[in-house]
Amino acid sequence: MIEIKNIRKVFNAGKTNEFAAIDGVSLQVDSDRITVFKGPSGSGKTTLLSILGCMVRPTSGRIEVNGREITSLPEQFLAEIRRSGFGFIFQQYNLIRGMTALENVMIPSYPTGERRSSLKKRAVELLDLFNVSHKAGSRVEELSGGEAQRVTIARALMNNPRFVIADEPTAHLDTKLSREFMDIMLGLKTEGKTILIASHDPVVCDSIAVDRLVGMRDGRITTVDDRR
Amino acid sequence: MTFIQKQRNILDVALCSLLRRKGKNLSLVVAYVFVIFLLSSVMFITDALKREASFVLKDTPEMVVQRLVAGRHELVPTAYAKVIGKIKGVQSVSARLWGYYYDATNGANYTLIVHQDLITSPGSIMVGRGVARHLSAGENGTIPFKACDGSYLFLEIRSVLPSESELVSADLVLMSELDFRRLFQMPEGYATDLVLRVRNVRELSTIAAKVVQLLPDTRPVSRDEILRTYDAVFSWRSGLVIVIFAGALCAFLILAWDKATGLSAEEKREIGLLKAVGWETSDVLLMKFWEGMAVSLVSFLTGIILAYLHIFFTSASLFEPALKGWSVLYPDFRLTPFIDGQHAATLFFLTVVPYTAATIVPSWRTATMDPDSVMRS
Amino acid sequence: MKILLMLLLLLQPCSPSRALAEDMKPVDVKKTDKCPVCGMFVARYPDFIAQVIFEDGSYAVFDGAKDMFKYIFNLSRYNPGKSSSDIAAIYVTDYYSLDPIDGWKAGYVTGSDVYGPMGHELIPFGKDEDAREFMVDHAGKSLLKFESITQEVVRSLD
Amino acid sequence: MIFHPAIIALSAGSLLVSLMLLYSAFHGIRILRNWDMGSGSESQLQLERRTYLISTLVACALGFQLLSLFLFIHTVDCMSGLFVGAMCAAGSLKVNPFGYPAIVLRVINSILAGQWLMINHADNKAFDYPLIRKKYGMLLVIMPLIVAETAIQGAYFMGLKPEVITSCCGVLFSADSEGWASGMAALPPVPVAIAFYGFMAATISAGILFYTRGVGPYLFAGLNLCAATACVIALICLISPYFYESPTHHCPFCILQGEYRYVGYAFYLTLLAGAAAGLGVGTLTPFQGVESLKRIIPELQRTLALVSILSYSGFVVVAVSGILFSNLRLTGY
């Protein structure tokens, strides 16, 4: 469970081009749910996801992850929380070129110093789960869009996080693949993951898998639509 | 174990990131190798010469006594030998005749030495391999020497000194006293300098003091001073060369700095991604450290190996023009190979340390990038 | 060329060791020979070697005359099987010529500023005039003959 | 000044280290003044990031410092041929009055640097930067020392003139000349041996006690200091003559040479590692009480104690085997 209270995030503070990307947002994200943030670009969805994912600290306000106050923690512990608690799926896939799909999946676990054989086993299992294990040895440049997306999901799940955060995950996918993506998310939810998605793709927003739809505009929450 | 695994994992990513930018990093490595190659070549050759000198010159006369007039060498009266011979501890004193001969036809400088025991009959000489090669004359050939009165003296080569000894003998011409005196019209009763044999080297400083006291116009040169001259000359020279190469080193460091600061958009995205998926700043710094290490180690080892091959297998062929300078005679020598830890350590401090220092700040700038930059792109 | 090499070899300064004692010539010190008094390898300090040679051909070498005297004064401790009458020859190294000279006839200078491997030394000389000049140069205190060197003299050097 | 490649390398290296530390100290002051853990402001974030840079800079600088200590000793040793009367580093250092201060400062700085790195290591593991002020305060103490070292070393190298006549270690460390060095050489061997073995045994057993039970960190650190001092004295007075196989040769530098199989490096490496690590146990003890360090510090201290015990044991093993296999007998002296 993540709880944010009265979060503000100001960029370029004190300068003439100062603006508040998030302006007083309070929200509670329940466990085992899919929450979708919907809104036009520039509405603050991505910034909010970054704050929820412990990537940036808010300018003011408090964040509690599973009851632990994390706003004042130094960066290195945020990294630790990110690594163990969050999996990220990015709009651009952000796979590292020159490396194989398998290595890309393993990257989040590298700093833990776990034995490579056990890392590899876990990564292959994940790739297998998403039917891309035949591509494990290929370089990421050789993957198709759908395969790359699935590798990205596998990477997000590598450290077995409680939360999965996806930013515009379907922006580069066709409808069929987007539907497939939502099915995977539904599957993860039933496994007990909490999923946060930022998207304005109707395929995502209208999916039956979504439990809660949060509308955003100009850094504020405009609507909260609980579907259950 | 965890520690090693972590280092290996991070090294994997670092190497991948280096390989992805082959062109850029290869040019850096080439420059780095070149700098190390030059510096270590200089160190190898000067050190090898120093060692050679200190070994070969161990049997040099314990003391040479010269006479100085107005700060310049003058001929020593042979009567001085008797005075010096009376000093306790001096085993023997002998007057030496030697000098230089400038061969105007080909611009070479020979060292002429009188040796009574080797050259017994006037008219014959022994020459160093360098002289023989230069004049393309062999045994039984004749060399004309222009005496100081303008007449020519034709001397016959009796034998050529062995080629293994070229480093000390390339320009030598051994001749008889009669020929030498005739050539330079050197007055009887005078010699170039005096050579002292002293058994107990502990006494050298006492003897030197007595020589100067008895004969105030002389300058004794002890064997220790000769050896020390070599140590100083070569250390100084190689130091000077390194100072000159410092320019090249600086240029290289600027290049390294530039490469390290000029991050491409892709690199930035990559670091952002690593941080987003849970890498700490220190992990990224570690990755950057390994990148630097990979470049340094590869260049360092390659550079040293190439330098060794250059100096000891090709006899410093690249440096030959500089070593030769204006000399016409140049010995053909092979240096005794030598390699030790101090070379490596010094080179390490001259190259790897500044390189690392130059890349710390850029690496840190990279490593402290916001993790959410990957979301915002 | 070979002739030349031979010539070069011939020209090497050669120092035939002068036979001083009638039958017992000084021994060539081996690399492994150690001083029985202090345990040092003697061959490292060729300038100070002293030797005691016994009738049966056995010998002891020292890195300085001082240790040799210690040995002679305390022979029963260092070499229990021998007595001083078994000694056939004693050699010490002349300071100036570095040749072995008869230790019984030599003169020894004490108190000079020349230190041996064991610090203050008795510096041996074959000729008294050499010793006297040495004393002037190196602040030597006294010139002693073999007989006048006592345990006290040796002890005062340590 | 002698243009020896190693001298140039050392001078350049020291200059670099000084610059890096000056830069770090400058930002250290900013951290000391503006640090506010509770604030999430942009400037605090900047400072937190700055600490990474400073940690890296100082770690690199101090790493170089340690490596260059041995290059310095080796270079000084090699240079002894250039000076009349010198036969090892003892003589070359004596060439001008800056030699010995330079090497003493270098050793002190290396040990201080080790302490700083240990504190830094502990601090970085805690989530709330508990030692940040102490750490940067200490950096401000180390910085001038390092700068002074660079200056003194520079003055030493500048003042090297080959014609200078210096003293040989045989004179400096002989029992019958004057000065602290010969004073040490003149100490009676038996009490020194008792002190050496006694302190070593006490330190190692205190270390084992601390390692297994975690008691008496100050006792261990204190004994450790005594043991280090005893090691130095024993090295001069007792151990080195066995390696030289000469009862009157007490020089602590000649053992660094190839004739003695560079055994001096083994001595000084183990001594330095043992002293720095053992001292670290004491340095870290006051911070045991800090909430966020409660689990980190004891673990680190145990590792350090182990390193210290092993290093000192190594020292004793090298010394004792040297004494046993030596051809020298000190009977009669």
Place this chain on the structure above:
Amino acid sequence: MAGRRSSIFAVYLLIHLCILALLWAHAQPGQSRARPDLELKRQMVGSLGLTDLCLFTEARYTRHPAMADSNAPFQDHPMSFDHFPSGSIVTVPEHLRYESGKP
């Protein structure tokens, strides 16, 4: 996956270190191999009373640095090329440079 990059890198370094060790090993017998030559040179130095290496035959203070007096540079060789720093700034006097070239 055949060969991790870090393993390849380690092997690469290892090979280089081996080459270095080989060179070192090459240097060791090299020293004993050069022994006879060195001894020959040493003997020659001893018997002829030589004092210097024959490296730079340009002038007497370069040919015999140990024997030269400290004022020798600028004086000996027509194309004098010395090791004093000033030598790179001050050139040889004109009359020396040109006359010596003529027969």
